[in-house]
Amino acid sequence: MKKCDFCEVEETESNQVISGDGHSICKSCAETALLLFGVEEVEKGIRKTIQEPVEIIGDIFDKKQPKDLKKILDEYVIGQDSAKKVLSIAVYNHIQRVNNPELKMSKSNILMIGNTGTGKTFLAETIAENLDIPLAIVNTTSITAAGYIGEDVSSVIERLWKSADEDVKKAEKGIIFLDEIDKNRASVGGTNNKDVNGKAVQQELLKLLEGDTVKIYPEGSAKNRKSGSVVEINTKDILFIAGGAFVGLKDKPGVTMTSLGTSNEDKEFSSIIMQELLDSYGIIPEFYGRFPNIVELEPLTTQMLKNILTIPKDNIIQQYINLFSLEGINVEFTDKFINNIANEALEVKTGARGLKTIIEDKLNEILFEIDIFQGCNITVDYSYNKVKVSKV
Numbered sequence: 028m029k030k031c032d033f034c035e036v037e038e039t040e041s042n043q044v045i046s047g048d049g050h051s052i053c054k055s056c057a058e059t060a061l062l063l064f065g066v067e068e069v070e071k072g073i074r075k076t077i078q079e080p081v082e083i084i085g086d087i088f089d090k091k092q093p094k095d096l097k098k099i100l101d102e103y104v105i106g107q108d109s110a111k112k113v114l115s116i117a118v119y120n121h122i123q124r125v126n127n128p129e130l131k132m133s134k135s136n137i138l139m140i141g142n143t144g145t146g147k148t149f150l151a152e153t154i155a156e157n158l159d160i161p162l163a164i165v166n167t168t169s170i171t172a173a174g175y176i177g178e179d180v181s182s183v184i185e186r187l188w189k190s191a192d193e194d195v196k197k198a199e200k201g202i203i204f205l206d207e208i209d210k211n212r213a214s215v216g217g218t219n220n221k222d223v224n225g226k227a228v229q230q231e232l233l234k235l236l237e238g239d240t241v242k243i244y245p246e247g248s249a250k251n252r253k254s255g256s257v258v259e260i261n262t263k264d265i266l267f268i269a270g271g272a273f274v275g276l277k278d279k280p281g282v283t284m285t286s287l288g289t290s291n292e293d294k295e296f297s298s299i300i301m302q303e304l305l306d307s308y309g310i311i312p313e314f315y316g317r318f319p320n321i322v323e324l325e326p327l328t329t330q331m332l333k334n335i336l337t338i339p340k341d342n343i344i345q346q347y348i349n350l351f352s353l354e355g356i357n358v359e360f361t362d363k364f365i366n367n368i369a370n371e372a373l374e375v376k377t378g379a380r381g382l383k384t385i386i387e388d389k390l391n392e393i394l395f396e397i398d399i400f401q402g403c404n405i406t407v408d409y410s411y412n413k414v415k416v417s418k419v
């Protein structure tokens with residue numbers, strides 16, 4: 028039952044309650060407001076609200092075109108050229124679409140396929156952060172369909188709303204990253220409970236993808252639900268990016284293309300094959316049909332991992348150089364050392380995710396003894412399976 032925030036009276040047929048932006052007012056309180064402020068003042072306020080321009084998202088967007096967006100991504104993300112291009116165009120379209128509703132453009136959702144730790148989430152984070160677009164990253168394995176216990180789709184929207192500083196309009200133009208979407212397979216052939224749930228989760232998510240009004244109850248408690256404190260978010264303008272490793276997707280006889288969906292030679296052909304593969308993987312057509320862009324991320328090579336360590340803005344090696352310099356230590360890491368970290372990361376098969384742990388493991392001993400090196404120039408090398416530090 029809805030309740031007025033001012034007089035706390037519950038809604039009745041003769042005293043209706045209206046809600047918006049998380050607040051509610053009953054007819055009787057609204058009438059009192061009219062009496063207090065005068066009809067003219069209230070009308071002026073309403074006109075002002077109506078005339079307010081569309082809130083533009085993508086703060087620094089005015090001068091940004093797809094190539095500029097790709098340049099931003101290039102500063103942080105190594106490789107993944109196709110994904111960067113697709114994402115730059117999709118985000119450009121997204122911003123144009125939400126800021127110019129009269130264009131009635133369709134959505135540019137993206138499905139990213141690639142091994143774990145290759146940069147799928149990182150690409151979304153980088154663009155969202157740099158353009159000040161709210162982003163919610165959701166692990167879809169924790170979502171359960173209605174009727175099951177677990178996280179439901181409204182908590183996905185709540186996360187986006189929080190990321191938009193609880194600003195409904197901003198949240199409605201944000202990005203939702205649906206991680207591990209490949210773990211929600213519908214049953215293909217045999218059935219088991221998990222598969223049944225996988226299909227149900229895809230169907231639940233479809234509601235969001237198709238554009239739905241989702242009610243969220245900010246504190247999430249039953250008490251709040253009763254008191255009517257509700258925020259409504261429409262998902263029709265939200266950009267969705269889904270990511271997954273899709274292990275074994277191409278393990279099908281006759282599939283030889285290395286870069287399906289991105290191959291320039293015959294895009295249409297490869298996209299048909301990709302749809303067939305997704306079908307037989309257990310992604311329902313209604314779901315992948317909502318993703319006009321399907322892009323593959325390349326597996327990271329040793330050289331790419333080395334570049335990740337040393338090239339992007341705020342790279343890990345630079346972070347250590349800065350840390351050492353706080354103690355007056357000028358540190359140089361040899362190529363052999365960096366090579367070794369990259370090789371170890373390649374072996375553990377977690378993409379770039381493992382780099383930080385591996386380097387920490389190697390440098391912790393040196394950091395513990397940091398006082399010994401204060402004010403020195405040092406070189407950190409790796410030989411005979413050991414990290415070696417020498418003063419120069």
Ligand code: ADP
Nearest residue numbers: 103104105143144145146147148149335379380
């Ligand atoms: P996933 O593909 O599983 O979503 P992430 O994007 O979460 O992987 O990658 C984990 C971390 O590894 C990122 O936060 C980022 O620091 C680093 N990383 C992954 N791929 C790249 C890349 N191509 N360039 C730079 N850093 C990367």
